Amino acid sequence: xxxxxxxxxxxxxxxxxxxxxxxxxxxxxxxxxxxxxxxxxxxxxxxxxxxxxxxxxxxxxxxxxxxxxxxxxxxxxxxxxxxxxxxxxxxxxxxxxxxxxxxxxxxxxxxxxxxxxxxxxxxxxxxxxxxxxxxxxx
Amino acid sequence: xxxxxxxxxxxxxxxxxxxxxxxxxxxxxxxxxxxxxxxxxxxxxxxxxxxxxxxxxxxxxxxxxxxxxxxxxxxxxxxxxxxxxxxxxxxxxxxxxxxxxxxxxxxxxxxxxxxxxxxxxxxxxxxxxxxxxxxxxx
DNA sequence: CTATAAAAAGACAAAAAAGGTCCTTTAGGT
DNA sequence: ACCTAAAGGACCTTTTTTGTCTTTTTATAG
Ligand code: SF4
Ligand code: SF4
Numbered sequence: 053x054x055x056x057x058x059x060x061x062x063x064x065x066x067x068x069x070x071x072x073x074x075x076x077x078x079x080x081x082x083x084x085x086x087x088x089x090x091x092x093x094x095x096x097x098x099x100x101x102x103x104x105x106x107x108x109x110x111x112x113x114x115x116x117x118x119x120x121x122x123x124x125x126x127x128x129x130x131x132x133x134x135x136x137x138x139x140x141x142x143x144x145x146x147x148x149x150x151x152x153x154x155x156x157x158x159x160x161x162x163x164x165x166x167x168x169x170x171x172x173x174x175x176x177x178x179x180x181x182x183x184x185x186x187x188x189x190x
Numbered sequence: 191x192x193x194x195x196x197x198x199x200x201x202x203x204x205x206x207x208x209x210x211x212x213x214x215x216x217x218x219x220x221x222x223x224x225x226x227x228x229x230x231x232x233x234x235x236x237x238x239x240x241x242x243x244x245x246x247x248x249x250x251x252x253x254x255x256x257x258x259x260x261x262x263x264x265x266x267x268x269x270x271x272x273x274x275x276x277x278x279x280x281x282x283x284x285x286x287x288x289x290x291x292x293x294x295x296x297x298x299x300x301x302x303x304x305x306x307x308x309x310x311x312x313x314x315x316x317x318x319x320x321x322x323x324x325x326x327x328x
Numbered sequence: 329c330t331a332t333a334a335a336a337a338g339a340c341a342a343a344a345a346a347g348g349t350c351c352t353t354t355a356g357g358t
Numbered sequence: 359a360c361c362t363a364a365a366g367g368a369c370c371t372t373t374t375t376t377g378t379c380t381t382t383t384t385a386t387a388g
Contacts, residue, residue: 054192054193054278054279054280054309055279055280055281055282056280056281056282056302057374057375057376058375058376058377059375059376061281061282064298080334080335081334081335091376091377091378093377093378093379094376094377094378096335096336097377099335100335100336100337103335103336110334110335110336111334111335111384111385112333112334112335112336112383112384112385112386113332113333113334113335113384113385113386113387114332114333114334114385114386114387115333115334115385115386115387116333116334116335116384116385116386117334117335118335129298129301140192141192141193142192142193142194143193143194143199144193144194144199159320159321159322159323160202160267160321163267163312163313163316163321164194166312167309167312167313170305170308170309170312171192171305171308171309174301174304174305174308175301175305178301182297183297183298183301184297185297195345195346195347196346196347197346197347218363218364219363219364220363229347229348229349231348231349231350232347232348232349234364234365235348237364238364238365238366241364241365248363248364248365249355249356249363249364250354250355250356250357250362250363250364250365251355251356251357251361251362251363251364252356252357252358252361252362252363253356253357253362253363254355254356254357254362254363254364255363255364256364
Protein backbone atom coordinates (compact mmCIF):
# COMPACT_ATOMS: atom_id res chain seq x y z
CA UNK A 53 0.00 0.00 0.00
CA UNK A 54 1.01 3.59 -0.61
CA UNK A 55 3.80 2.61 -2.92
CA UNK A 56 5.87 4.96 -5.01
CA UNK A 57 5.65 4.01 -8.67
CA UNK A 58 8.63 3.35 -10.89
CA UNK A 59 8.03 6.67 -12.53
CA UNK A 60 8.53 8.34 -9.17
CA UNK A 61 11.66 6.38 -8.46
CA UNK A 62 13.04 7.20 -11.93
CA UNK A 63 12.19 10.84 -11.45
CA UNK A 64 14.30 10.97 -8.32
CA UNK A 65 17.21 9.21 -9.98
CA UNK A 66 17.02 11.51 -12.94
CA UNK A 67 17.00 14.73 -11.01
CA UNK A 68 19.78 13.50 -8.76
CA UNK A 69 21.92 13.00 -11.84
CA UNK A 70 21.27 16.58 -12.87
CA UNK A 71 21.99 17.77 -9.36
CA UNK A 72 25.42 16.15 -9.49
CA UNK A 73 26.43 17.89 -12.72
CA UNK A 74 28.42 21.11 -12.66
CA UNK A 75 26.18 24.15 -12.43
CA UNK A 76 24.82 25.21 -15.80
CA UNK A 77 26.04 22.15 -17.73
CA UNK A 78 23.47 20.61 -20.07
CA UNK A 79 22.79 16.87 -20.10
CA UNK A 80 21.14 14.82 -22.84
CA UNK A 81 18.26 12.44 -22.13
CA UNK A 82 20.33 9.51 -23.33
CA UNK A 83 23.18 10.45 -21.05
CA UNK A 84 20.97 10.76 -17.96
CA UNK A 85 19.13 7.56 -18.83
CA UNK A 86 22.29 5.55 -19.23
CA UNK A 87 23.84 6.88 -16.04
CA UNK A 88 20.77 6.37 -13.89
CA UNK A 89 19.57 3.11 -15.40
CA UNK A 90 16.21 4.36 -16.62
CA UNK A 91 14.62 3.53 -20.00
CA UNK A 92 15.47 6.46 -22.22
CA UNK A 93 12.06 7.13 -23.76
CA UNK A 94 10.38 6.87 -20.40
CA UNK A 95 12.82 9.28 -18.86
CA UNK A 96 12.13 11.69 -21.68
CA UNK A 97 8.52 11.88 -20.52
CA UNK A 98 9.58 12.43 -16.96
CA UNK A 99 11.88 15.24 -17.97
CA UNK A 100 9.00 16.80 -19.87
CA UNK A 101 6.99 16.75 -16.65
CA UNK A 102 9.84 18.46 -14.87
CA UNK A 103 10.01 21.11 -17.54
CA UNK A 104 6.27 21.75 -17.34
CA UNK A 105 6.40 22.53 -13.65
CA UNK A 106 9.59 24.53 -14.04
CA UNK A 107 11.97 22.24 -12.20
CA UNK A 108 14.36 22.00 -15.12
CA UNK A 109 15.22 24.01 -18.19
CA UNK A 110 15.26 22.32 -21.56
CA UNK A 111 16.98 23.42 -24.75
CA UNK A 112 16.40 21.92 -28.15
CA UNK A 113 18.68 21.44 -31.10
CA UNK A 114 22.42 21.07 -31.30
CA UNK A 115 24.09 21.64 -27.95
CA UNK A 116 20.74 21.32 -26.23
CA UNK A 117 19.80 19.25 -23.22
CA UNK A 118 18.51 19.63 -19.69
CA UNK A 119 19.67 21.43 -16.60
CA UNK A 120 18.15 22.24 -13.25
CA UNK A 121 16.15 25.43 -13.17
CA UNK A 122 17.15 26.04 -9.55
CA UNK A 123 20.06 25.12 -7.34
CA UNK A 124 19.65 21.65 -5.77
CA UNK A 125 19.22 23.12 -2.29
CA UNK A 126 16.04 24.81 -3.44
CA UNK A 127 14.34 21.75 -4.92
CA UNK A 128 12.49 19.55 -2.46
CA UNK A 129 11.80 15.87 -2.77
CA UNK A 130 8.12 16.63 -2.66
CA UNK A 131 8.30 18.80 -5.78
CA UNK A 132 10.08 16.05 -7.66
CA UNK A 133 7.61 13.36 -6.67
CA UNK A 134 4.55 15.51 -7.23
CA UNK A 135 5.84 16.65 -10.61
CA UNK A 136 5.42 13.14 -11.98
CA UNK A 137 2.87 11.53 -9.67
CA UNK A 138 0.55 14.40 -8.94
CA UNK A 139 -0.40 15.65 -5.51
CA UNK A 140 -0.07 13.41 -2.48
CA UNK A 141 -3.56 12.18 -1.62
CA UNK A 142 -3.99 9.21 0.68
CA UNK A 143 -7.73 9.25 0.01
CA UNK A 144 -10.18 10.70 -2.49
CA UNK A 145 -11.92 12.83 0.07
CA UNK A 146 -8.87 15.08 0.17
CA UNK A 147 -9.17 16.01 -3.49
CA UNK A 148 -11.69 18.70 -2.71
CA UNK A 149 -15.31 19.59 -2.27
CA UNK A 150 -17.77 16.93 -3.34
CA UNK A 151 -15.34 14.12 -3.98
CA UNK A 152 -16.98 12.30 -1.09
CA UNK A 153 -20.41 13.38 0.02
CA UNK A 154 -19.91 12.86 3.73
CA UNK A 155 -16.48 14.33 4.33
CA UNK A 156 -17.87 16.75 6.86
CA UNK A 157 -19.37 14.10 9.13
CA UNK A 158 -16.89 11.29 8.45
CA UNK A 159 -14.51 10.70 11.33
CA UNK A 160 -11.98 8.95 9.11
CA UNK A 161 -11.50 12.03 6.99
CA UNK A 162 -9.33 13.96 9.47
CA UNK A 163 -7.07 10.94 9.85
CA UNK A 164 -6.19 10.90 6.16
CA UNK A 165 -5.69 14.62 6.31
CA UNK A 166 -3.15 14.12 9.06
CA UNK A 167 -1.43 11.41 7.05
CA UNK A 168 -1.14 13.66 4.03
CA UNK A 169 0.12 16.58 6.07
CA UNK A 170 2.81 14.44 7.67
CA UNK A 171 4.02 13.03 4.37
CA UNK A 172 4.08 16.48 2.82
CA UNK A 173 6.01 17.86 5.76
CA UNK A 174 8.63 15.14 5.55
CA UNK A 175 9.10 15.38 1.79
CA UNK A 176 9.16 19.17 1.89
CA UNK A 177 11.94 19.00 4.44
CA UNK A 178 14.31 17.12 2.17
CA UNK A 179 16.18 18.84 -0.64
CA UNK A 180 17.76 17.04 -3.53
CA UNK A 181 21.05 18.60 -2.55
CA UNK A 182 21.02 16.52 0.61
CA UNK A 183 20.07 13.47 -1.37
CA UNK A 184 22.73 13.99 -4.00
CA UNK A 185 25.32 13.63 -1.28
CA UNK A 186 27.19 16.77 -2.21
CA UNK A 187 28.68 18.49 0.77
CA UNK A 188 28.29 22.04 -0.35
CA UNK A 189 31.31 24.21 0.45
CA UNK A 190 30.74 26.43 3.44
CA UNK B 191 -0.01 9.24 -5.32
CA UNK B 192 -0.20 7.13 -2.19
CA UNK B 193 -3.91 6.54 -2.60
CA UNK B 194 -5.98 4.15 -0.60
CA UNK B 195 -7.73 1.69 -2.88
CA UNK B 196 -11.44 1.05 -2.88
CA UNK B 197 -10.80 -2.22 -1.15
CA UNK B 198 -9.24 -0.32 1.72
CA UNK B 199 -12.10 2.15 1.87
CA UNK B 200 -14.62 -0.71 1.81
CA UNK B 201 -12.72 -2.53 4.52
CA UNK B 202 -13.02 0.46 6.81
CA UNK B 203 -16.73 0.84 6.11
CA UNK B 204 -17.33 -2.82 6.72
CA UNK B 205 -15.54 -3.02 10.01
CA UNK B 206 -17.20 0.17 11.19
CA UNK B 207 -20.56 -1.47 10.60
CA UNK B 208 -19.52 -4.40 12.74
CA UNK B 209 -18.19 -2.04 15.39
CA UNK B 210 -21.59 -0.38 15.62
CA UNK B 211 -23.44 -3.64 16.23
CA UNK B 212 -24.24 -4.82 19.74
CA UNK B 213 -21.41 -6.86 21.21
CA UNK B 214 -21.54 -10.49 20.14
CA UNK B 215 -24.26 -10.06 17.53
CA UNK B 216 -23.58 -11.76 14.20
CA UNK B 217 -24.02 -9.95 10.89
CA UNK B 218 -24.41 -11.45 7.43
CA UNK B 219 -22.30 -10.37 4.48
CA UNK B 220 -25.40 -9.22 2.64
CA UNK B 221 -26.51 -7.14 5.57
CA UNK B 222 -23.14 -5.42 6.00
CA UNK B 223 -22.83 -4.89 2.26
CA UNK B 224 -26.25 -3.27 1.96
CA UNK B 225 -25.73 -1.04 4.97
CA UNK B 226 -22.30 0.17 3.97
CA UNK B 227 -22.86 0.39 0.24
CA UNK B 228 -20.24 -2.13 -0.80
CA UNK B 229 -20.65 -4.82 -3.51
CA UNK B 230 -21.59 -7.96 -1.64
CA UNK B 231 -19.23 -10.44 -3.27
CA UNK B 232 -16.34 -8.05 -2.99
CA UNK B 233 -17.04 -7.45 0.67
CA UNK B 234 -17.11 -11.20 1.22
CA UNK B 235 -13.46 -11.32 0.13
CA UNK B 236 -12.58 -8.47 2.44
CA UNK B 237 -14.24 -10.21 5.37
CA UNK B 238 -12.25 -13.32 4.54
CA UNK B 239 -9.10 -11.23 4.82
CA UNK B 240 -10.25 -9.99 8.19
CA UNK B 241 -10.88 -13.53 9.36
CA UNK B 242 -7.46 -14.67 8.20
CA UNK B 243 -5.67 -12.10 10.32
CA UNK B 244 -7.99 -12.67 13.25
CA UNK B 245 -9.79 -9.33 13.23
CA UNK B 246 -13.24 -10.91 13.01
CA UNK B 247 -14.82 -14.23 13.82
CA UNK B 248 -16.83 -16.01 11.18
CA UNK B 249 -19.46 -18.71 11.62
CA UNK B 250 -20.93 -20.81 8.86
CA UNK B 251 -24.32 -22.33 8.43
CA UNK B 252 -27.69 -21.28 9.73
CA UNK B 253 -27.44 -18.49 12.23
CA UNK B 254 -23.89 -17.80 11.10
CA UNK B 255 -22.28 -14.52 10.19
CA UNK B 256 -19.46 -12.23 11.27
CA UNK B 257 -18.55 -10.42 14.43
CA UNK B 258 -15.52 -8.55 15.68
CA UNK B 259 -12.93 -10.76 17.33
CA UNK B 260 -11.97 -7.92 19.68
CA UNK B 261 -13.67 -4.90 21.14
CA UNK B 262 -13.52 -1.88 18.81
CA UNK B 263 -11.19 -0.01 21.12
CA UNK B 264 -8.54 -2.66 20.56
CA UNK B 265 -8.62 -2.64 16.77
CA UNK B 266 -6.52 0.02 15.09
CA UNK B 267 -7.06 1.60 11.71
CA UNK B 268 -3.69 0.31 10.69
CA UNK B 269 -4.70 -3.30 11.28
CA UNK B 270 -7.80 -2.86 9.17
CA UNK B 271 -5.98 -1.25 6.28
CA UNK B 272 -3.06 -3.67 6.35
CA UNK B 273 -5.40 -6.67 6.54
CA UNK B 274 -6.61 -5.97 3.01
CA UNK B 275 -3.84 -3.92 1.44
CA UNK B 276 -0.76 -5.50 2.92
CA UNK B 277 1.93 -3.68 4.85
CA UNK B 278 2.45 0.02 4.40
CA UNK B 279 5.45 0.46 2.14
CA UNK B 280 6.11 3.79 0.45
CA UNK B 281 8.97 2.23 -1.49
CA UNK B 282 10.28 -1.20 -2.42
CA UNK B 283 13.51 -0.77 -0.54
CA UNK B 284 11.56 -1.11 2.69
CA UNK B 285 10.37 -4.61 1.86
CA UNK B 286 13.56 -6.12 3.14
CA UNK B 287 17.07 -7.21 2.32
CA UNK B 288 17.95 -7.31 -1.35
CA UNK B 289 14.85 -5.62 -2.71
CA UNK B 290 17.11 -2.78 -3.73
CA UNK B 291 20.83 -3.39 -4.03
CA UNK B 292 21.95 0.00 -2.77
CA UNK B 293 19.71 0.57 0.21
CA UNK B 294 22.71 0.93 2.47
CA UNK B 295 24.32 3.76 0.56
CA UNK B 296 21.17 5.39 -0.79
CA UNK B 297 20.33 8.66 0.93
CA UNK B 298 16.69 8.51 -0.16
CA UNK B 299 16.11 5.28 1.71
CA UNK B 300 15.92 6.79 5.21
CA UNK B 301 13.40 9.33 3.99
CA UNK B 302 10.95 6.63 2.91
CA UNK B 303 11.58 4.89 6.18
CA UNK B 304 10.55 8.02 8.02
CA UNK B 305 7.45 8.35 5.87
CA UNK B 306 6.41 4.81 6.63
CA UNK B 307 7.07 5.19 10.34
CA UNK B 308 4.96 8.34 10.50
CA UNK B 309 2.04 6.79 8.66
CA UNK B 310 2.19 3.70 10.83
CA UNK B 311 2.27 5.82 13.96
CA UNK B 312 -0.77 7.80 12.92
CA UNK B 313 -2.82 4.79 11.86
CA UNK B 314 -1.82 2.84 14.95
CA UNK B 315 -3.05 5.69 17.10
CA UNK B 316 -6.59 5.53 15.79
CA UNK B 317 -9.00 2.84 16.94
CA UNK B 318 -12.14 1.91 15.12
CA UNK B 319 -14.08 2.71 18.27
CA UNK B 320 -13.16 6.36 17.81
CA UNK B 321 -14.07 6.17 14.15
CA UNK B 322 -17.40 4.49 14.78
CA UNK B 323 -18.46 7.55 16.69
CA UNK B 324 -19.74 5.67 19.69
CA UNK B 325 -19.26 7.59 22.85
CA UNK B 326 -18.52 4.70 25.11
CA UNK B 327 -20.18 4.95 28.52
CA UNK B 328 -17.75 6.04 31.19
C1' DC C 329 18.60 27.84 -46.67
C1' DT C 330 19.47 23.26 -45.73
C1' DA C 331 21.08 19.58 -43.03
C1' DT C 332 21.53 18.07 -38.42
C1' DA C 333 20.53 17.70 -33.58
C1' DA C 334 17.64 17.34 -29.79
C1' DA C 335 13.45 17.96 -27.13
C1' DA C 336 8.02 18.01 -27.45
C1' DA C 337 3.89 15.87 -28.48
C1' DG C 338 0.99 12.33 -29.15
C1' DA C 339 -0.51 7.72 -30.65
C1' DC C 340 0.01 3.08 -29.57
C1' DA C 341 0.65 -1.32 -26.87
C1' DA C 342 1.92 -4.87 -23.44
C1' DA C 343 1.72 -6.00 -18.63
C1' DA C 344 0.13 -5.52 -14.17
C1' DA C 345 -3.15 -4.14 -10.73
C1' DA C 346 -7.77 -2.94 -9.28
C1' DG C 347 -12.38 -4.06 -8.94
C1' DG C 348 -15.62 -7.29 -9.28
C1' DT C 349 -18.49 -11.67 -10.48
C1' DC C 350 -19.67 -16.53 -10.32
C1' DC C 351 -19.46 -21.28 -9.12
C1' DT C 352 -18.21 -25.05 -6.30
C1' DT C 353 -16.90 -26.72 -1.79
C1' DT C 354 -16.97 -27.00 3.13
C1' DA C 355 -18.95 -26.51 7.67
C1' DG C 356 -23.02 -25.98 10.77
C1' DG C 357 -27.98 -26.22 11.93
C1' DT C 358 -32.77 -28.21 11.69
C1' DA D 359 -31.21 -35.37 4.29
C1' DC D 360 -31.68 -30.62 3.56
C1' DC D 361 -31.01 -25.86 4.11
C1' DT D 362 -27.86 -21.94 5.25
C1' DA D 363 -23.92 -19.23 5.11
C1' DA D 364 -19.00 -18.63 4.73
C1' DA D 365 -14.52 -20.27 2.15
C1' DG D 366 -12.05 -20.93 -1.86
C1' DG D 367 -10.97 -20.47 -6.41
C1' DA D 368 -11.65 -19.51 -11.33
C1' DC D 369 -12.75 -16.04 -14.18
C1' DC D 370 -13.60 -11.48 -16.12
C1' DT D 371 -13.49 -6.28 -17.12
C1' DT D 372 -11.54 -1.88 -16.54
C1' DT D 373 -7.91 1.12 -15.26
C1' DT D 374 -3.22 2.21 -14.40
C1' DT D 375 1.47 1.48 -15.09
C1' DT D 376 5.27 1.13 -17.93
C1' DG D 377 6.81 1.64 -21.56
C1' DT D 378 7.71 2.28 -27.30
C1' DC D 379 7.46 4.58 -31.75
C1' DT D 380 6.61 8.21 -34.96
C1' DT D 381 6.02 12.82 -36.12
C1' DT D 382 6.61 17.66 -35.15
C1' DT D 383 8.81 21.61 -33.45
C1' DT D 384 12.80 24.37 -32.30
C1' DA D 385 17.51 25.49 -32.47
C1' DT D 386 22.24 25.40 -34.26
C1' DA D 387 26.01 24.83 -37.75
C1' DG D 388 27.68 25.07 -42.08
S1 SF4 E 1 -12.62 8.77 4.60
FE1 SF4 E 1 -14.76 9.44 4.93
S2 SF4 E 1 -14.91 11.41 3.79
FE2 SF4 E 1 -13.05 10.32 3.05
S3 SF4 E 1 -13.73 9.14 1.23
FE3 SF4 E 1 -13.89 7.75 3.03
S4 SF4 E 1 -16.03 8.01 3.74
FE4 SF4 E 1 -15.59 9.75 2.38
S1 SF4 F 1 15.10 4.83 -2.35
FE1 SF4 F 1 17.24 4.12 -2.65
S2 SF4 F 1 17.35 2.13 -1.58
FE2 SF4 F 1 15.15 2.62 -1.89
S3 SF4 F 1 14.59 1.63 -3.86
FE3 SF4 F 1 15.18 3.76 -4.35
S4 SF4 F 1 17.41 3.61 -4.86
FE4 SF4 F 1 16.85 1.71 -3.76
